[in-house]
Amino acid sequence: MAIVLLVLTLCLNAFALAAESGKGAAVKPESGEGIYRAACTACHGPNGKGVSRSVVGFENPLPDFTDCNFGPREANNDWAAVVTHGGPARGFSRIMPAFHPALTAEEIDRVVEYLRGFCREPAWPRGELNLPRALVTEKAFPEDEAVVTTSINATEGSAVSQKVVYERRFGARNQFEAVLPYGFAGRNGAGWGGGIGDIALGYKRVLFHSLRHGSIFSLTGEAVLPTGDRARGFGKGVTVFEPFASYGQILPGDSFLQFQGGVELPTHTDDASRAGFWRVAAGKTFTQGGGFGRAWSPMVELLADRDFEPGARTNWDVAPQLQVTLSTRQHIMANFGVRIPATHTAGRPVQIMFYLLWDWFDGGLRDGW
Template identity: 30%
Template structure:
């Protein structure tokens, strides 16, 4: 059977220039094409032979959004191959992307689609960058191993009995992270805190934090990544009012993650918080393990999980362990907007509070605006 390309791709018009009307390809020939041949025949008309998306204006003007640049290292590497597969097979709308991107699932086999993906991935040196398969769902306490570009609001609400009074402690952490070079990320954190009891109601700024991390190992095929990092906080919070520690605190850490098949994500981190002024407190060992269950097929949906958090005072016998059941809800088809909520439950070492709720609102800002991708 023969297919005249414009007839086959009439569904995808007006993406292609009129000079393709003379081309004829039959199904048997299509079945023998490798990823590069498919890309150059079917994809390059909109994305460019070199992957940069520099195509004639008469084609580009028909797009609802400009074609992406596949030679952009961060863009090329930050999304997992299964999401590229979904877009090629089912079209752009399946991931909240361009309405103009057609579905090729009835034209190419799955093997051919993945071969096209590897050709697109070859526009950059994949070994230099952590792959999107390792961009696991963020936990509440366990430090994320993947280097990210995201902004978060991280609220924590604690209700406790202290000094003869019931006290509510509400903290909102403003968090911003960005990548640079090939494997680095910097981050800034600013906490705003409110302490309320029968004798006071005080709001203030906490200790400002800066952080740097480096993903020194990753393997997307066995779904594993290891990262080392360093944070330090400045004593910008009022110590007398309970908003700061009154000294610089240094926090080196190591964190890692491992995917178990396609349905379970395991993450873990170990850090030491060390006050520079030792009179302000002993160093603490803080460790955590997080598990998340991947239920949805796409990026939007509900992802349940649980965390274990441990804190050991290195200058005393004080040691506390908590469990945090949690639910992560990705709101958009791209998964770039999400909320998560959990409850921390002490299981060892006493009961320092009556109850504590943790949460965050996440915006992966490089993947789209707040109102896109729904």
């Protein structure tokens, strides 16, 4: 009898121990991790790096969720779109299955949140803080982007100018940028003349970002070099240092605000004067396809600049505009608007402005349509 009791207690103890030790490792099947283990590891691997091609039996490369240069820049909504409707929702392969309706929207949110754990470095700003780019106001988010902006004078003589901006990120918070402007102007009935303007080189650093507060703040130092032919109206003929701050703030209801303010400091003030500028862009994003499709972002910018000279005036412009994502991947976008002088309008043209933007990190120009 005693022996039976002893064996029984031992057994019960063993059970209790097993239950105890199992607790830490137990994963609730409905938790983000539980869903990931059940539905995603076969392809994405338990460590999020993607299992080898020989195991999955398809050629398409799998994303590496542990790569912080990739994961954090993608917004939750983009990942939720892919998990809900499958790879084609963002112009990816069909091999990435659609989990709607097998998983509920809440379960998809949970598994996407679980994916966030794979990059363990909080220094990388999150893609949600990558707000729609306005025509003039510069963003705080560090980008891998190429943008071609065209401005056409609608008043005050014929002129067309274009600006190619190339931006490249390095590390979690840094970005290099180069700006090449060029233009064509009508010469009072003597045909059109063209030329390149002042090339600018800049370095941006994110000083603060928080998804919880919905804000991001950066400083940029830019040098504008006198590469343009000043005599023909292209460029200032003097090197100008242009430090500026930029700030982005997410607001409720997919609205946002962006600020940029800075100074222009020419190395010689004979040819160009010191000046200050400040810019605000306010807008709201509307998304088609139940929140996962094409995004339309109407915005309005208020643009001010003023020379630092006694008696100088502040010029104000207003620029209503509409940005839209063109590709399914949402890495190619366009923005179209008008820049209208609001004060001191004499000699300042109304300009029609538009850009084409390519986030080249997310895919080639022909990918993801």
